[in-house]
Amino acid sequence: MKKYILLFVSSMMLVSCLDTIILPDDKTVDEDFWKSKSDVALMVNAAYAGMSTENVISRLIVWGDFRADEYILSGESENENDATAQALSEMAVVSMQVTNTFASWSDFYSIINKCNVVLKKAEEMYKNGVDPNYAEGDYLADRSQMLALRSLCYFYLVRNFRDVPYVDEAYMTSSQDRQMVQQTPAYVLGKCIESLEEAAGNALQASSYPYRGGNWRRVGWMTYDGICALLADIYLWRASVTHSDADYQLCSQYCDRVIASKKSQHVVGREEQVTEYPLAPQTSMYYDLFVEQNAEESIFEIQCESNAAICKFLHKFKNDQSTAGYFKTTGIFKAAGSHPNMNLGSVVYPENDLRFYTDIFNTTGVDNFDVRKMISLNSKSTATAENRAAGVRAFGGLDQNWIVYRLSDVMLMKAEAMVQMVDTVTAGLTGDALAEKQTTILQGLQDASKLIAAVSQRSCTNGDSLRWSAFPNSFKNKTRMEELVLQERLRELCFEGKRWYDLLRYNYRHVEGVNYDALLADLGEGQLPSNYETMLNLVIRGRGTQGTGIKAKMRNEAYLYLPIPNRDLILSPGLKQNPAYGSSNEYERK
Numbered sequence: 001m002k003k004y005i006l007l008f009v010s011s012m013m014l015v016s017c018l019d020t021i022i023l024p025d026d027k028t029v030d031e032d033f034w035k036s037k038s039d040v041a042l043m044v045n046a047a048y049a050g051m052s053t054e055n056v057i058s059r060l061i062v063w064g065d066f067r068a069d070e071y072i073l074s075g076e077s078e079n080e081n082d083a084t085a086q087a088l089s090e091m092a093v094v095s096m097q098v099t100n101t102f103a104s105w106s107d108f109y110s111i112i113n114k115c116n117v118v119l120k121k122a123e124e125m126y127k128n129g130v131d132p133n134y135a136e137g138d139y140l141a142d143r144s145q146m147l148a149l150r151s152l153c154y155f156y157l158v159r160n161f162r163d164v165p166y167v168d169e170a171y172m173t174s175s176q177d178r179q180m181v182q183q184t185p186a187y188v189l190g191k192c193i194e195s196l197e198e199a200a201g202n203a204l205q206a207s208s209y210p211y212r213g214g215n216w217r218r219v220g221w222m223t224y225d226g227i228c229a230l231l232a233d234i235y236l237w238r239a240s241v242t243h244s245d246a247d248y249q250l251c252s253q254y255c256d257r258v259i260a261s262k263k264s265q266h267v268v269g270r271e272e273q274v275t276e277y278p279l280a281p282q283t284s285m286y287y288d289l290f291v292e293q294n295a296e297e298s299i300f301e302i303q304c305e306s307n308a309a310i311c312k313f314l315h316k317f318k319n320d321q322s323t324a325g326y327f328k329t330t331g332i333f334k335a336a337g338s339h340p341n342m343n344l345g346s347v348v349y350p351e352n353d354l355r356f357y358t359d360i361f362n363t364t365g366v367d368n369f370d371v372r373k374m375i376s377l378n379s380k381s382t383a384t385a386e387n388r389a390a391g392v393r394a395f396g397g398l399d400q401n402w403i404v405y406r407l408s409d410v411m412l413m414k415a416e417a418m419v420q421m422v423d424t425v426t427a428g429l430t431g432d433a434l435a436e437k438q439t440t441i442l443q444g445l446q447d448a449s450k451l452i453a454a455v456s457q458r459s460c461t462n463g464d465s466l467r468w469s470a471f472p473n474s475f476k477n478k479t480r481m482e483e484l485v486l487q488e489r490l491r492e493l494c495f496e497g498k499r500w501y502d503l504l505r506y507n508y509r510h511v512e513g514v515n516y517d518a519l520l521a522d523l524g525e526g527q528l529p530s531n532y533e534t535m536l537n538l539v540i541r542g543r544g545t546q547g548t549g550i551k552a553k554m555r556n557e558a559y560l561y562l563p564i565p566n567r568d569l570i571l572s573p574g575l576k577q578n579p580a581y582g583s584s585n586e587y588e589r590k
Contacts, residue, residue, distance in 0.1 A: 034121045034124070036130075037131050037134040040121070040138075043114065044142055044145060044146065046114055047111055047118060048149065048221070048303070050111040052302050052402075053107060054312075055104075056107050056111075057302070057307060058312075059160075060402060061310070061497060063160050064496075064498060065496075065498075065499050066327065066500075069499065069503075069538050069543075070329060070495060070499050071328070071330065072328060072330050073085070073327065073328075074317070074325060074328040075324075075328075076323055077325070080318070084312075084326065085326065087100045087101045088102075092543075094559065096563060096581070098564070098569070098577070098581055100562075103564075103566075105157055105568075108153045109167070111149065111153050112153050112154070112167060113171055115146040115150040115153075116150070116170040116171070119147070121170070122134075122142050122143065123143070126138075141204050144201075144222070145221055145222045147198060147199040148196060148227045151195050151196050151230060154191075154192050155192060157188075158189060159237070159501055159504065160561065161578075162520060162561045162578070163182040163519045164182055165180035165182055165575070166183045166187065166188050168191070179573075179574055180568070180574060181575065182564075184516060184519060185516050189234055189238055193234060193235075196227055196230060200224060200227045200228065203224035203227050204223045205223060205224055206261065206265060206299075207265050210265075216303060219299060219300055220294070220301060220303045224257075224261065228257045229299050229405040232251045232252075233405075235248070235250040235251035235254065239251060240508045242514075243509065245421055248420050248421045251414070251417040252414050252418060255413050255417070258299065258407070259411065259414070262277070263277070265296075266296065278407065279454070282354065286379050286380045287379035289403070290374050291377055294401065297408065298403060299404075299406055299407065300404045300405045301401040301402065301404065303401055307399065307402070310375075311396065312325060312326060314374065315375050315392065320395035322395075328371075329369045331542040332348050332541055333349075333360050333369055333494075349491060352461045353461075353491065354380065354461050355491050357372075357380050358372060358373060359371070359372055359494055359495065361376075361387055362387075370388045373496075375392055376391045376392055376393070378391030408492050411454065412485060412488060412492065412493075415449075415485050416485045418447060418451070419445065419448045419482050419485060422441055422481075423441070424441055424477075449484075456488060456492075503538060507532045510532040510534070511530065511531065511557075514529055519576055520576075521576035521577060521579055522576070528579075529557050531556060531557065531559070536554055539554070558578055561580070562578070
């Protein structure tokens with residue numbers, strides 16, 4: 001059963017004074033407020049609730065998927081003359097203005113400051129013995145959650161703005177010096193890892209909130225499983241940028257911790273395992289994940305009582321009379337052919353893959369579909385096409401959680417890391433040494449393929465392991481396996497805010513000269529690496545005649561990121577604009 005995190009009433013919400021930093025101006029910062037364990041719990045819940053706002057979820061959708069190859073503007077919304085449609089139109093053709101509504105980080109810094117306030121005030125309460133009921137275990141658990149949630153926010157910011165301010169100080173009054181300067185992504189990610197490693201040592205255990213009890217806290221709070229999933233994700237990202245085998249190894253290790261934890265929690269019952277991993281079975285996969293929610297395979301979900309962002313972008317953008325959301329899918333989601341063709345340029349779904357029916361509403365002869373995942377209340381367990389009129393949720397009050405991490409995601413992260421750790425260098429080897437090395441390479445790729453097979457198998461309607469038992473020759477090299485992981489992540493996790501970041505990792509692995517210890521604004525044009533053409537070809541596929549222009553604009557690393565918010569450049573002179581959007585000196589300081 002789904003539960004919801006308690007929200008503050010309006011009189012206790014933190015009030016924004018600046019886009020850059022949210023400063024609380026009410027009794028939540030008054031010394032009389034921080035007197036009991038329940039006061040801390042209210043502020044912890046407020047930080048989580050900040051993640052469920054329309055502004056945040058909208059950015060998780062737009063940042064994570066719209067910039068990739070999954071969405072185009074629907075014809076109906078494209079003709080709208082509202083700020084959202086205009087901002088999306090700019091993004092679609094890579095012509096964003098610095099005032100674009102989606103080039104805003106204030107909502108994430110609001111959550112970060114809530115986390116910092118809890119970290120500061122909870123420590124003071126505990127050390128000063130203000131409430132005898134607020135024990136050491138309570139304090140450490142609260143601290144763990146806030147360190148983890150803050151790190152998650154920073155990870156989103158780094159992947160979208162690259163060079164961001166790192167603030168670990170609680171802003172309590174408007175008199176505090178709040179001038180902000182950016183830090184390099186290497187620095188920010190390093191601080192996130194440091195925080196998460198501390199958080200893992202004192203983390204809540206998901207096993208304390210059994211799945212059978214329907215307790216939302218198992219996935220609604222950042223538990224040990226969620227912290228390890230986030231660490232794996234950060235290490236995978238950093239490894240892709242720096243080409244570090246050590247970071248790939250750490251990613252794999254943290255994935256193993258999550259997988260082991262999920263296995264240990266599984267209780268045989270209605271949800272029987274289809275493989276050695278406790279994934280939702282095929283017959284109830286859609287229902288468990290996207291109707292009932294907080295499924296057994298879920299790791300961390302943002303608990304949403306009314307998800308207006310999903311409603312507007314994927315269902316009905318304007319009102320109950322709208323026939324579509326702001327988005328439809330690109331043409332890559334068209335029906336599968338007669339035989340699974342795994343080339344990157346092919347359609348998404350191979351034959352006999354149920355996800356074709358659970359992800360989109362299929363209308364014959366149409367290339368751009370409506371999204372079904374998270375919109376339909378019908379549980380799909382058969383390969384039957386369904387039109388949009390059947391089973392969709394009512395307009396407004398769409399109580400769909402946003403899944404940040406689930407087990408299949410972590411399994412595919414591990415597979416991605418495993419493929420990258422396969423050493424394919426055979427230069428200078430001959431005879432037995434060469435044969436042994438080739439066997440080692442093949443074994444490494446096969447080990448990774450088993451994880452991918454476990455994910456794809458549960459969606460295969462013909463009951464086989466979807467071309468895995470023979471491990472086809474086409475996947476017996478590292479390049480093809482890298483492409484396979486990327487393709488399987490698209491099939492499994494489409495529309496869940498993952499695709500853009502998957503493509504960025506793919507890009508970084510194939511470029512040299514990335515300087516993660518420097519700000520973009522401090523690098524000259526010649527110091528910015530060009531983007532990988534194959535990745536750009538993926539981004540523009542399904543975008544028709546606009547594709548050529550988009551590809552030409554995205555020529556170097558700077559164009560992978562959003563502009564620094566214009567208002568914040570004015571308020572904080574220490575900030576530097578991404579050079580893809582002009583020089584910081586062009587903005588008037590007031």
